[in-house]
Amino acid sequence: MEPGRPGGGGGRPSDRLDPEDRKRFGRALAEAVAGADPVAVPELLCRACVEILDVTGASVSLSDGAAGILWWSSDETAGRLAETQYSLGDGPCRRAIELVAPVMASDLSAAPDAERWPVFAERAVELGVRAVFSLPLGTDAVAVGTLDLYRREPGPLSGRDQALAFPASDAITYALTRVESAAAEDDDGFASWLDAAEDDREEINRATGMVMVQLGVDAQHALARLRAYAFAEGRTVSDVALGVLAGEVRFDD
Template sequence: MDPVPPDDDRPWPGAAEDQGTPEALSGAVSGVERREVPAVLGRACIDALDITGASVSLAGSGDARALWWSSDERAGQLAEAQYTLGDGPCRTAFEQAAPALAADLTGGEDASRWPVFAQQAVALGVKAVFCLPLGANGLAIGTLDLYRDTPGPLSQRELSFAFPAAEAITTALLALHAQAGTHHGWSAEWLDTMETDHEEVHHATGMVMVHLGSSPEDALARLRAHAFGHGQTVTETARDVIAGRIRFHD
């Protein structure tokens, strides 16, 4: 991965030169309902940073994941690709509770680290992805994913905006989680409150478990393998299972 270039003296795009990052973020979410904070701050990142789009994903127990917000269709497709593959910078950032910064998916170390994801990302027109964990104390509850249609790292100045944005998103989501009354981790009920197609994946995974007499992990792995082998997303394969168009056998 290319080293992060030194900071520069350029002001943040769209922000007053005398306005610090915390103040800029506080101003952006002033009067905004907590549920809308991830979207507002995601758009603020797009305005302030040299990126093309962004998304926010949450993760529950096991392999449950759900897309909370995406700036555009491509950002959603990028998140779905990682969910289908079970691999990518987003997955790495979540599992390691540490940033996963892929400055160039067209070749080199970043492309080698996530080779299949890199190929799919480039096919979507995405050349760089920057994933920041949402969480605290070494535990992640999801990720803030930023992408760009050209390769290149984020500058230190840009990172100094993105990290506080991720922290502010985390604070809003944790407050919503407490408000929802789910105090024992990111439960399936919590994830189901979001606008997501992944409940179809959960349903199909249960059906495949019955077909094969397998564990949830093995059933989801079979869904993913079928999706990858047939050029589908895992959500599309799940819909085929639910409709009875696909039945898995040992």
Template sequence: MEDDGRSDGAPDGLAEERWRVAYALADGIRGIPAEGVPAKLCEMCLRLLPVTGMSLSVQAAGPGMETLLCTSDKVAAQLAEIQYTLGEGPRLRATTLRAPVFAADLLRGPEVSRWPVFASQALRVGAQAVFSVPLGGPVTPLGTMDMYRREPGSLSPRDVRVALFAADAIYAAIRTLGRRSTQEPEEGVACLQGAETDRDEVHQATGMIMVLLAVGPEEALARLRARAFVQGRTATEVAHDIVNRTLDITEHD
């Protein structure tokens, strides 16, 4: 019988499937400059999984801080920003649980009652299913691999395995880039350094709020997010105004 590419669940089958995923991603980024690796990894994952788009994020220093490495499209970027601003959603839950979190139906599923605001905003930008898988081990995940679909629906058992194997391979690739940064400073990890600037103003604004209101980093970030939610804006937009002193965080709306 012809092999349909599906594992029968046996250890040898799983190992072969893991190898195929890792090889496909490794082959895809071979010869790619460091700054282009995250985007290429996204592109390769979209070929392996039945999802519409995805993004990669890594945790940064400080509570609630994270940076985007790449997004495959506008909707993926909006979903990342929505979750960052609200402080809720599959990505943040996956980071907390250190386990995959799948929201297969944002229109009628249990996720609607769990994250009502996120669900409504995700639907508004064009996503009806969102999936998040941690990058790295269960103790301290490096970040998350986040995917979405325009239509609702669960991932098949095989697709879940492929997503987990892909997350492992991406984690290894990012860690390899980090090691190369100390050996090849002229190339470095431009992808990681560039990603840091994505949330740089949020970090600065959080520090300013801590000083102005004499609060800790978690409360400072919560206040920034709350202001963004009240104003119907993103956390990044509000942080920009705080840093540029066109918004006084000590004033109430």
């Protein structure tokens, strides 16, 4: 399926959702996070998506402008999918951010989806994943990240799931905004759920700088070398960055 808002006919599929279905969906999301620590809300919403939609797993990735950084996932496979796209700098979530529009890959083991991101598709199938659906988080003009849904069986999202996926992405966008605001306003130094990801990004930035010096290349090429090394070694970019910082991995040997 080509990137873009599924359903056609103007507006989101959720605009045509039955009012009672919309209410039930809203209650389900509210119940999933009722009384929860704000830090846990996005992860709980990911899990709620799995309960409500016909998908196997879900993750949320935020973008730093050059690569996505995974912050929550419903299960290990969802996390590995997000990390694979981060390491490759390519995949449905990257495309969804670029387009600020959904990207639907209904069968990664066959054309045309397998040909759009051949390396990512191969890795996804190795993980037992056949379909990935990425929805942008943010506004209609700017995407700050994606809600990524995956399924072990091939096939498109049903009309019902398309209609429900957009309110889910809106709820997660709202949760991101609310929790980040709470962190900024807390006088006691509330530990934002952004902190861990910011630490990861800082480590990667520092490692990229060291690779720049070692190879005499610019930041873009240094990050590409980090990604390529991580992919070849079957490691995450974050893990390789830590190795660079510790002097265990060098690129000028």
